[in-house]
Amino acid sequence: MNFQRSVPCGTRLLRGAAAVLSIAVLAACQGTSKPKPAELPPKAEVLGVRQAWSVQIPTTTSFSLVANVSGDVVTVAGADGTVVAIDARNGTEMWRAKAGAPLVAGVGSDGTVAAVVTNENNLVALQGGKVLWKQKLSAETYTPPLVAGRRVFVQTADRNTTAWDGQSGRRLWTQTRTADNLVLKRPGVMLAVGDTLVAGVGGRLVGMNPANGASRWESPIAAPRGTNDVERLVDLTGTVSRVDNNLCARAYFASIGCVDATRGALLWNKPAQGSDGLAGDDRALYGTESNGVVTAWRRTDGERLWSVDTYKYRSLTAPLAVGRTLIIGEGTGQLLFLNREDGSPINRVSPDGSPIAADPVLAANTVVVVTRKGGVFGYRPE
Template identity: 45%
Template sequence: MMGRIPSRAFTTAALAALTLLGGCSWFGGSNAPKPAPLEQISPQLAVSVAWQGRVDSVKFPLSVATPKGQYVLAGTDGVVQALSAVDGASLWRADLNQGLAAGVGSDGRYAAVVTRNSELVVLDEGKVLWRKTLKTPVVTAPFVAGERVFVLTLDRMVLAFDALDGRRLWELRRPGDALTLQQSGVIGAYGNTLVVGQGARLAGVDSLRGTVQWEAPVSTPRGTNEVERLADLVAPVVRSGELLCARAFQSAVGCVNAERGGPVWSRNVGGTQGLGGDAELIVGADASDRITAWATRNGDVQWTADQFQNRRLSAPAVLDRAVVFGDGEGYVHFLSRDKGKTLQRLPTDGSPIATAPVVSGNTLLIVTRNGGLFALRPQ
């Protein structure tokens, strides 16, 4: 995630949201392009399955929190749980008895989700602390830090609550576009600053007062109508030092300097899923699942890979030895960092991978739409 906010020391858009990703990217359809066949490979990377588990089906934009060696996650049915990253052992479990629309955000103690009834629910190590009904739908997982819970609503309003008692601390309303994207947006932190996606811009917000400190564009939306100009930033985002790198939906990939609050580089490229990366590489797939790796510092193209055309790739994870994508048929693909060549491929349960592979220590968690949990360890 994008850093940590210390503890307390420290005209809305029309809701004509597009369900673009829910309809086409997750599952495809009868008119979807045929996915490229799986290539013949000679495995060059050993990967073991450390443990497996299950949640209910994942029919919402899932985010998995990774505080202190844990995976905190949930299924569509509203069961929220914390699992040990080492062996998958249950640390706590809570059944909210309501379906979820967004989740999960956690700092290791507090966890927050949003139900289909637009109810923000905050738990303290598995025990419900409070519930708060929101006026606007939410599809982005709340962000929890510094004993506060931050929420980004579908119309790009930002809300801050006291994690202990649910008291509303502030709200930030911005003029917005007529359309917003029904896909996980960007919310996190850089130092003491809350960082949120506001359309095609990344904004730094004072976490105590809710005032905007800076804005930096990732993309300049163009088009003849509101649909073509839709360029919301989508999660996940990559942080490397002062740089925060993000994808603007179907528009561009770019990095901004969170210390100065200004853009560093941007490249016009389509795509619907977020990015993976580290201090050297930023990696993402375009709308046809052609993968590109850019140099983090300046955006120069390092390599491209087209062996996964139309396979409905997830956002990636970038490891020390490999770049990892999931696809729409439940396969997990490991690519070399230097050239993008396929090193290994593993099956899961045959359903689409629900979110980017999630790294905690030496464990890589894969979550499928059918609720399968597969913890992998590259050797």
């Protein structure tokens, strides 16, 4: 079979011919030398940064961790199933619990109830350091559960979305969709916007009624194209940048786009070659492309504002936009602080020397970052 669309090295796919494709991709990657990453620029210290606290959890090496923020609470997890809730104001552990098996997705939390998914396809809810309930899912999932409105929402790889009662674990409803032949084995999109549950389904953002799962609107960030499953793969992936009802998301190695969530209307979309989510404000969107280039786009129409190749061919996380700064995790363990006006470096720190495991998040005026070694670090500007 002749694939016209290239599949990035490291891409992991599920279902159908996924195993064959993954092996083929791996073989191709083994025979291809990667471009040499750009040398890190001299360390700048335009912005002072100090470590405020640190917490140790088990390693995070075998799954795509998403650190959850709810108010001042940051909830993180280790690959072995350890889940920890941390007060971001001072780094105090609020509770620590075990999900009972290694994890494949997490963490979702509303600050009280946390939810993760194990490699046994169990959805596990935890509260106050104890397992609250467990439920078996119909298929694998790699998107963290969403905990909101006293419910837990999960989207599985077969494109079904299910709501569970947050306290009892009783299933409330399921929205069933036609499964795709291939889906990405990485976190997708799910968030609450007012009284609407918004999820990524293929290349579309879909707004649902959280009470019963009925669809309210659908808006395409990217449309499938091509003649085979690989060419038509357009999953939404990573963090969404939200300003009021304006949502901007990324379709994996296809495009970025913004949607008005009030009426589900696509405002614009533009081609973009990246795999991680977006950050932004009312003026601009920020993202990292697959080749390590950091880019800013105008939020109103997607026109490019600036682009820097200082970290070209380095592995970067999605950015976090805080004040005048962009914070990005880097594959060799650096936490990069950039000027959000032009992408110039203003500082960098190395938490523990291991790669950054999750996109940086902000809680209680503290930048929180998790490493592959399981270090959870809180940083504040000086």
